Amino acid sequence: MVRTFGELLERYDRELFAYALRLSADRDEADDLYQDTFLAAFRAWPPPRRDNERAWLYRIATNKAIDRSRRTRPRVNLADIELAAPERDSATTLDIARAVELLPPGQRAAFVLRQVQGLPYAEIAETLGCSEVAARARVSEATKTVRRRIA
Amino acid sequence: MTLETLVADARMRLLARATREGLANVGYTVVDSPLGPLWVAVGPQGVAVISYGDEPSATDLGRLVRTYGPGIVPDARRTAGIARELDQYFNGRRRSFDMQIDLSGLTPFQRRVLRATARIPYGDLVTYKTVARRAGNEAASRAAGAAVGANPIPIVVPCHRVVASDGTLGGYAGGLDAKRRLLAIERGEAVPAGGWPPASGA
Numbered sequence: 001m002v003r004t005f006g007e008l009l010e011r012y013d014r015e016l017f018a019y020a021l022r023l024s025a026d027r028d029e030a031d032d033l034y035q036d037t038f039l040a041a042f043r044a045w046p047p048p049r050r051d052n053e054r055a056w057l058y059r060i061a062t063n064k065a066i067d068r069s070r071r072t073r074p075r076v077n078l079a080d081i082e083l084a085a086p087e088r089d090s091a092t093t094l095d096i097a098r099a100v101e102l103l104p105p106g107q108r109a110a111f112v113l114r115q116v117q118g119l120p121y122a123e124i125a126e127t128l129g130c131s132e133v134a135a136r137a138r139v140s141e142a143t144k145t146v147r148r149r150i151a
Numbered sequence: 152m153t154l155e156t157l158v159a160d161a162r163m164r165l166l167a168r169a170t171r172e173g174l175a176n177v178g179y180t181v182v183d184s185p186l187g188p189l190w191v192a193v194g195p196q197g198v199a200v201i202s203y204g205d206e207p208s209a210t211d212l213g214r215l216v217r218t219y220g221p222g223i224v225p226d227a228r229r230t231a232g233i234a235r236e237l238d239q240y241f242n243g244r245r246r247s248f249d250m251q252i253d254l255s256g257l258t259p260f261q262r263r264v265l266r267a268t269a270r271i272p273y274g275d276l277v278t279y280k281t282v283a284r285r286a287g288n289e290a291a292s293r294a295a296g297a298a299v300g301a302n303p304i305p306i307v308v309p310c311h312r313v314v315a316s317d318g319t320l321g322g323y324a325g326g327l328d329a330k331r332r333l334l335a336i337e338r339g340e341a342v343p344a345g346g347w348p349p350a351s352g353a
Contacts, residue, residue, distance in 0.1 A: 004223035
């Protein structure tokens, strides 16, 4: 169980920053999302369920990203997305990034949580505040859209 | 620019902001020493924990969380003063510490024993019984021994200067080897160049 903000950062801040990069247009926006997410977590401490701080952080980040994307038009800095997924070959990364950019915010989060971060569906459901069935449907819908666009 | 450096920068800005907003009030770092890594925490009143190893003991962390809440974060700036003093001490260039110590969260008896321990001069050796007497209860030498043994701020509160009445070293949280080395520093024996080899069996 995480007992301090320091432990929370040491365990999760790297993957949360990578997640923020994938949900953001560029590294500055990702940095803002990272700051907002952890400050909100510190202010709201403790998490509602003490055995799942990770899903709680993802949920805060996802909600903040969705709120923001409703206010601003999406743009994607492809170099920064590649930074978050350096293991992929760049052509594929670019194609996927362009396709992901066009998804509606809820689907974009579902896609990234599953296909990039590799979270189990139970955690995705918790993150997005929906049922596991709905989470599977959203991931599947988003994946289909992305596949169609990069085909 | 890598993900690592982006995260490190973001974390520094986050911690500065959390500290300004009063969300973080204890800073920690891991200091390299000739006795191996030391986990050091500094709170609003001064040095609160020095733990042998690169993580705090469950007891020390529990006391910090009970006293200060969850706002315990990595902070090289807040810990820079004590890190420098420890370095000077290990190099034989410092005989007492200027940083305030923070004994909050301990019982009044533990605090009296540790205050008495903190007053033992550099290089001296005293027995547990003497510490108990100086803490105001000579009959409680066993309890004083327990309080010295649970010292959350070793080195700065020099519990390594407390030994058994039969002349043996007694115990030490960092291992008896560490206790011997601290006493050797205080006898003026220089730390070998490059520090001691990693403490074995410590």
